[in-house]
Amino acid sequence: MSKALTRVAGTCAILLIALIANLTYIQIFKADEYRSASGNARSILQEYSRDRGPILVGREAVAKSIETGSDLKYLRRYSNGPLFAPATGFYSLVYGATGIERAENSVLAGTDGRLLFDRLQQLIAGRDPKGGLVSLGLDAGAQKAAFEGLAGRKGAVVAIQPRTGKILALVQSPSFDPNELSSNDSAAIQRYYKQLTRDPEEPLLNRPLASSSPPGSTFKIVTAAAALESGQFTPQSVIPGPARYTLPGTTTQLRNASGTACGPGGEVTLTEALVVSCNTAFAWLANQLGDDAIRQQAERFGFGTSFEVPMPAAAGRYPSDLDEAQTALSGIGQFDVRATALNMAQVVAGVAQAGAVMYPYLVTEISSPENTVLDTTAPETFGQAITATTAQQLTEMMVQVVDRGTGSNGSISGVRVAGKTGTAENGENQPNTVWFTSFAPAASPEVAVAVVLEKSGGSGNALAAPIARAVMESVLGR
């Protein structure tokens, strides 16, 4: 009997070993596959169980996690959701994350390598792991001024510190409330998301970084820069500025907004052409320079490059393989030229910074949960778009645009403002898109700004310039 019992015991031992072997297979070898399986709610719940780090603007946490005491231990709250939405993005149980929430996820979640030491400390202390802090360079006042200025109209504002490339304002309208996409109620999230995606105004689109429009006359800054850089023109060069310009190789006639010639005898200086935003003069100029020269100039200002701010932004576009008529139109920012508010802000920031274009960035600092700064963003030069002399000349020309030209609403008393308006056509029966892009003070620029109002109709000076002025005033403390 003992022999049989010994065998029974042996069988039990084999069963035990089989169980342990199988458990080892599941918990060690198959674990990663199961953890990342799409239907596994645990990974989401786990992310939501971490004390995610806040996103700071100044000292204010524009996004932070608060404890809920439920299954999803933390809830993401945005103190001023729609205002900062283009920067923060959302952090959704259902739709994942966007914006800084996505781009800086490793820091916010606490898994970033720079937080390794803190994580070890937390582990040893037995505390729950916390995420790091992400500080943005946004100027809350400028942000609010831009948001209020847009007042619900479809458009975007980007302000940049020319010296560094630091983004001071990143605003869009219409915006959305990330709080509602980041709640812990997935049914409500889905309802809100569907409502947003059905909205023809596309509130989920990141307008300042991703919505490209024809830049219209603001692009004349680039054309003028190319002209000055070519060495063939100075601000005082006299160029033709007739009432109509027949596009080469076609019978199509390009007209000035005023319908009249830009100067006596249909001639005008380069400065004057910019001040009155003379279409015919810049079309002629574009044909003189050729599309390659303008494309090169545009690319030096950052067109054609997708900047990561840290979320990827759309590249500005200057089309290729242009015939002469298209080249003429491109010189005034029409045809297939496309730019986002960020692209145009970079152009004027480059002019402001004596020709040096900086890489734009949102994140200024990464800090540990204990608020020790771990990493500071060092400004980086993208390239020298124009010489300092050209920059100086362009600045003078743009100051006159505001002082006595088409951009009068951009002026701030006591401050020399350099600016340029733009009105871009969107084709038959479509309202125009209007722009204003500027920087101030002209002598030592603190802020460069681009405002775009998509298909708003009206003029850049009437609608966009006051917004740009408000943003500049806010940054300059006026």
Next chain:
Amino acid sequence: MSAPTASPSTTQAVQPTRRNQELGLLIFAWFVGSAALAIVGIGTGDGLPDRFWLTLGVTAGAGLVAHAVVRSLAPYAEPIMLPTAFLLNLLGLAMIYRLDIAASQRAIENGSPEPTPESLGQLTWTILGIGLLCVILLIVRDHRKLQRYTYISLLLGALLLLMPLFPVIGHTVNGATLWIKIGPFTYQPGELAKIVLTIFMAGYLVTHRDSLANVRRKVLGVSLPRLRDTGPLLAAWVLSLAIMTFEKDLGTSVIFFGLFIAMVYVATQRFGWVVLGAGMFLVGATLLYLVVDHVRVRVEIWLDPFQYANDAGFQIVQSLYGLANGGMFGTGLGQGYPQLVPFASSDFILAAFGEELGLTGIMALLLLYGILVQRGLRTAISCRDVFGRLLASGLAVVFALQVFVVAGGVTKLIPMTGLTTPFLSAGGSALVANWIMIGLLLRISDITRKPSPEGAAEPSASPQRVTPS
């Protein structure tokens, strides 16, 4: 096999009672269980759980009473089984507390009324179970007397098994007809049937093992029993199929059949019975697979649970995700998501442990069962009477099979059958039955090691001289 100082045949020599060793282990088990309970509270973030001190006091009291009863009524009992069972019971309680907290959090979140905590019921059943252990030790002063009730046990066992099918008291939960319901109380009589049928088999095999051991012929080197002796095996086979078909209880039927084969093998030492039994099991399983829908569904889920991840396979898939989430060391008690697995507190409590204590924790639990089974089989080996040997080995095999069937199911080693994990799972029927089984094993080991002269010379104790009927 033998202690250096005393072999089983010379147990008349002075035996240490080893009661102090048992007490020490009980205290250790109580501390581990209490710590687990405290960690559950801290891990879920609410501080010490509700009724923490009450639970500590009650379990300490129950452990001490059990110890006192064993000390006075079964002083020579094996000292490790009781603390092992006690530890498993307490760990189960801690995990059920943990799942209660998750359930109440969910209720608050959904704004629904707070559910009745399962842990409160489990605590009551724990007291009742340990109480019944004491009662068994009090009533059954000598396990050999149980042999008198061999056929009464058969009747009682059959009755208990059939009770859920009776009108009025029969009760079906989740498609399985395993319960009886009298007033507000539900009970699974099948759990008690396991014990009385083990007693029946032990008693029956004591008198019939010689005839069953007769060999008719050898086939392929394996000695097969005579055809007319296979009656009892056929009866057990039919009974298992019936449980399967009518009560839809895959697990219990597998355990009964496995238990029967193991006990016949131990009684006769004829491997032919195992071959025959395994063959019949395969035939039965194939038959059921072809004929009974829910068996086929279970097998298909087992083969590819992810194909049914959102319906029939949801439970096992969630269990696997939980185990994966636990990994090597687990998330820590109270820090995982075991509540995502349906029936986490009963059938899938091992998945909950696997998630929160990891591979290391679940291995520790399985080893505790290993110790329990090993001590049970060891009790059987050293027992001097055939009935005691068979009964002890039967009880140990029930534990072993039950753990294998449920742990194998939870981890997708074998198809899911739906069984409770001994001592861990929420559910009073099983818990009480498990404690009774420990009581019987303690009694057998006590009689075995008792130095009194009456122990050695009982008529049925001689393995060699049993009259065939």
